[in-house]
Amino acid sequence: MPELPDLTVVAEELVRRVTNHIVLEAAAPAPILVRATPDEVAALGGSTIGETRRRGKFLLIPFEHPDGQHRILAANAMLAGRFWLVSSGERVRARTGLRLRLNDGQDLRYVDREMLGKLYLVPDDRLDDIPGWADMGPDADDPELTLDRFRERIRRHPGELKPLLRNPRFVAGIGNAYSDEILWDAGLAPFRRRSSLTPDDIARLHHSMRTVLSAAVEQLRELVPPDIQTQHREILKVHLRGGEPCPRCGRELRQIGGREATTFCRSCQPPL
Ligand SMILES: [Zn+2]
Structure with a gap:
């Protein structure tokens, strides 16, 4: 299960490699992993990716759509969920919960062999809608947790x-x-x-x-x-x-x- 150190480093790498990239097309091949309708997922198409960050065991990937909508993908990978950055031409694996085709020839994909992860797609001011979010304590590495x-x-x-x-x-x-x-x-x-x-x-x-x-x-x-x-x-x-x-x-x-x-x-x- 990815924990704070794993997710911190994945978030840093996503900041370096996908920030400001544009999503050409978004789909949920294994829709059970995504807590959003196929239309809501597809509506990420055209969005620009913002700076990924981590909170608790969630990776948060922000999307800014030209229509003014700001959404956040909050991914809790649970046991076995992983993000992959691969060439868009690469075969889509079984148990791919999300596929984002980017404008640089890469895909950002979420694959989960245990199918236990949860991907939430929420407006960026509605993170509290995610179960457990509102009563989450401070991050273990929060400088304010003296x-x-x-x-x-x-x-x-x-x-x-x-x-x-x-x-x-x-x-x-x-x-x-x-x-x-x-x-x-x-x-x-x-x-x-x-x-x-x-x-x-x-x-x-x-x-x-x-x-x-x-x-x-x-x-x-x-x-x-x-x-x-x-x-x-x-x-x-x-x-x-x-x-x-x-x-x-x-x-x-x-x-x-x-x-x-x-x-x-x-x-x-x-x-x-
Ligand atoms: Zn000992």
């Missing part, structure tokens, strides 16, 4: 640390992989409850959240372009590395759960 604000917010969210980090109402943009990375970095067990954290623990969690995410963005900037559809998980230190030695202490990493696995180190992340 340690003081983080302390204030975390008080309102009880429960275990891993689901807490993944809860977009608390902080937006973190999923299954980076929650493992952050908790390992902070030396906090994923099953610890927020109520058990000392002020020092909370400071460490905030610091690890920032440093793990920003280091990942730096690394992905080197790895991702130009193939925005490829997700790079080789930079992760612990997530899905159960059985391998902990990079800090050398003990075997523990992994539980299947597809939504949690990986941690029992000695670096003690239960209490």
